[in-house]
Amino acid sequence: MIALVARDLRLAIRAGGGFGLGLGFFLIFVTLTALGVGPTEAVLAPLAPGALWLGALLACLLSLDRIFALDREDGSLDALLTAPLPPEAVAVSKALAHWITTGLPLTVAAPVLAPLLFLPPSALPWLIAALAVGTPALSAIGTFGAALTVGLRRGSLLLSLIVLPMYVPTLVFGADCVRRAAQGLDPTLPLVLTAALTLGAIALLPFATAAALRVNLR
Template identity: 70%
Template sequence: MIALLLRDLRLALRAGGGFGLGLGFYLVLATLVPLAVGPQPDLLAPIAPGILWLGALLACLLSLDRLWALDAEDGSLDLLATSPLPLEGAATVKALGHWLTTGLPLTVIAAPLSLLLFLPTQALPWLVISLAVGTPALSWLGTFGAALTVGLKRGSLLLSLLVLPLYIPTLVFGAEVVRRGGEGLSVATPLAILGAISLGCLAILPFATGAALRANLR
């Protein structure tokens, strides 16, 4: 599993591997929104939690089509299916690699970018916490969606249509954590639900992803 994880990390960090794609998109979004709306704190501050979370969601979506497609093209997926490592374990490694190269960098860069949107100072720690708790669910749901569409022509379009509805609960509760934190309200309920979504994905989706891959390999 460690060797597979290191391989995925090396592929993601290479030029064109998708590592900088999500960060670049997040940076562009955080820069363009103030230019489009106007650099007015009264306008930007209320929408900043939703914009920052939506940007993270779309940035995670950009690199999902690479998760299994490259392995299917070069035959690595067939080798994984016949290796001692079960496909559930391979799916776990893929999701972890995606989070390390996409979700974690987005979590780190979100706080500085939030200054462009005039996010209240008291909401900054909750933004980081909510992304740290919620982005694993985005990676897991994306890994599952990529497994469903592996081997399909124009699968990236279908992948987006499949995954985006599954992302909505994470988006809603993640943005709610940041909004409540900025207003000084209790964040316990949305943060607990956000954590439950990530834990539920961790418990269920390895088996669902493994089953999807076996169905596509038949």
């Protein structure tokens, strides 16, 4: 699995779906939000938790179609599914590689960009915690959606339609955690619910992803 994750990291960076793509989109999204809504604290501060989480979610969505597409094009996906490594382990490796190249950089960059939206400094640790806990669920769900559409032409739009509704609970609880922290309330409950969603996605979706790959590549 370690070798597969390392290979996927190299492929993601070479294909342009690595660290730069998600971070660039996130920076543009936050900047345009600040300019479009109005560069005043009274307007931006209440919107900051939801805007930061929405930007991270959309940045994760950008590279989902690449998770299995490159392996599908060069035929290595068929070899992976017939290798001694279980398909569920392949799904976990793909999700982990996607999180390392997308979710982890966004988690690190979010507190740097948060002052542009006037997020209170007291909420920054909770923003980092919520993204660190919630973005693995986005990668796991995205890997499942990519497996469902791997055999389809122009499946990017369908992938978005499949994945976005499943992203909603993580978005709601993750943003609520940051919002409560910014308002001085206890953010523990939404953070725990975000973690529960992530654990459930990690526990269940690799099996669904493996089943989807078997069906689509049969």
